[in-house]
Amino acid sequence: DAGITQSPRHKVTETGTPVTLRCHQTENHRYMYWYRQDPGHGLRLIHYSYGVKDTDKGEVSDGYSVSRSKTEDFLLTLESATSSQTSVYFCAISDGTGSSAQGTGELFFGEGSRLTVL
Amino acid sequence: AQSVTQPDIHITVSEGASLELRCNYSYGATPYLFWYVQSPGQGLQLLLKYFSGDTLVQGIKGFEAEFKRSQSSFNLRKPSVHWSDAAEYFCAVGARDTNAGKSTFGDGTTLTVKP
Numbered sequence: 314d315a316g317i318t319q320s321p322r323h324k325v326t327e328t329g330t331p332v333t334l335r336c337h338q339t340e341n342h343r344y345m346y347w348y349r350q351d352p353g354h355g356l357r358l359i360h361y362s363y364g365v366k367d368t369d370k371g372e373v374s375d376g377y378s379v380s381r382s383k384t385e386d387f388l389l390t391l392e393s394a395t396s397s398q399t400s401v402y403f404c405a406i407s408d409g410t411g412s413s414a415q416g417t418g419e420l421f422f423g424e425g426s427r428l429t430v431l
Numbered sequence: 432a433q434s435v436t437q438p439d440i441h442i443t444v445s446e447g448a449s450l451e452l453r454c455n456y457s458y459g460a461t462p463y464l465f466w467y468v469q470s471p472g473q474g475l476q477l478l479l480k481y482f483s484g485d486t487l488v489q490g491i492k493g494f495e496a497e498f499k500r501s502q503s504s505f506n507l508r509k510p511s512v513h514w515s516d517a518a519e520y521f522c523a524v525g526a527r528d529t530n531a532g533k534s535t536f537g538d539g540t541t542l543t544v545k546p
Contacts, residue, residue, distance in 0.1 A: 317474075346533075355435075355521060355536040356475075371533070403474055418463055418482070418525055420534060422474030 316340055319404050319423040327431050332391040334426050336404030338384075344407040345387040346371075346420070347379065349400040356403065362387055394430045402426045433458040433524050437537035444512050445545045452507040452540050454522030463525035464505040465534060466496055470518045478520075481505065492516070517544045 316339030326332055336345060344363055348356040348371075358371030360379040368379050376398060378390045391398055405420040434457040444450050456462060463482055467475040479490025486498040496507045505522060519541050523534040 348536075353538055355538040357536075358533060361533060405475075419465060419477045419480055420467075420475070422467075422476070424472075424474045 317404060317406060317421060317423040319402075319426045321426060322424065323427045325429045325431065326394055328395055329393050332394050332428065332430075334389045334402055334404075334428070336387045336389070336423060338387075338406050340406060340408075340421070341384060342406040342408045342421075343384075345381065346405040346407070347377070347387070347389045348403045348405060349373065350403060350425070351400050359389065359402075391428075394428075396430050398428065399430045400428060402428060433462065433535045435522050435524050435535055435537035437520075437522055437540050439540045440538070441541045441543070443543040443545060446514050447511050450507075450509045450512045450516070450542070452520050452522075452542070454505045454507065454537060455503050456505060456522070456524040457503065458524055461500070463534075464496075464498060465523040465525065466490065466494070466505070466507050467521045467523060467536075468492075468518050469521065469539075475521060478507070512542075512544055514544045514546065517542055 318337045320335045346361040347359040350356050357373045359377050360371055362368045362381040380388045403425050404423040407420050436455045438453050465480045466478040468478050469475045478494050479488050481488050481498045489495050494509050496505055498505050519539045521539045522537045525534040
C-alpha cells in the first residue's frame with residue numbers, strides 16, 4: 314500500500330472556524346491532490362501540487378487554499394468553514410503523467426478525512 | 432473539457448453472475464482511462480488503466496475493461512461476481528496533454544451482490 318496518511322480522519326467544527334487537513338506521503342511522489350467526495354458528485358478536484366511550492370486550482374477551489382512546503386506534506390485549509398464544505402476529503406498522490414518516461418499517472422489515495430461543519 | 436458519465440447509479444447482481452459497468456467519456460483526443468473501486472469507509476484503489484496499445488486491459492481481482500474509441504466507452508466487466516466485489520466503482524479520465532493525475536471522475540456506480 315502507498316504510504317499516505319491523512320489527519321485528522323474525523324473532524325466536527327462550527328461555521329466560520331478555520332480548518333486544516335494534512336496529507337503526508339512517504340513515497341516521494343511529485344504530484345499531490347485534494348479531492349472532495351459528495352453523494353451523487355463522485356470526486357471533484359479542489360487543488361493540486363506539482364512540486365514544492367507549486368500549486369494550482371482544481372474545479373472546486375473556492376473557499377480552499379493549499380500549501381506544500383515539503384515534498385511529503387500537502388495541507389488543505391478552509392479559512393472560514395461553511396456547511397457546504399461538509400464532505401469527505403481525499404488526498405491522492407501520483408508519480409507523474411501517463412507517459413512511460415514520467416510514470417503511470419495512476420492515483421494512490423489516502424483513507425479520507427470526514428469533515429462536518431455545523 | 433473532459434467529462435465522464437456512468438449511466439448506472441446502482442446495479443444489483445447475483446453472486447456468480449457476470450457484471451458489466453458502463454462508462455462513457457468525453458475528451459478531444461485519446462485519453463488515459465481508469466477504473467477505481469472504493470469499499471465502504473476506504474479510499475479508492477486502482478482496478479485497471481488504459482494508456483495505449485491493446486484495447487482490452489486486464490486488472491486486479493479478475494476485472495477487465497475494453498476501450499472502444501468509436502463509442503467513447505470504457506466498460507468494466509467481470510465474468511463471475513463474488514460477494515466481496517460489492518463496492519462503489521468509479522471511472523476516470525485523464526488528459527494526455529497535462530498531468531494525468533488531474534483525473535475527472537464519474538459519479539460512481541454502487542454494486543450490490545445478492546447471495
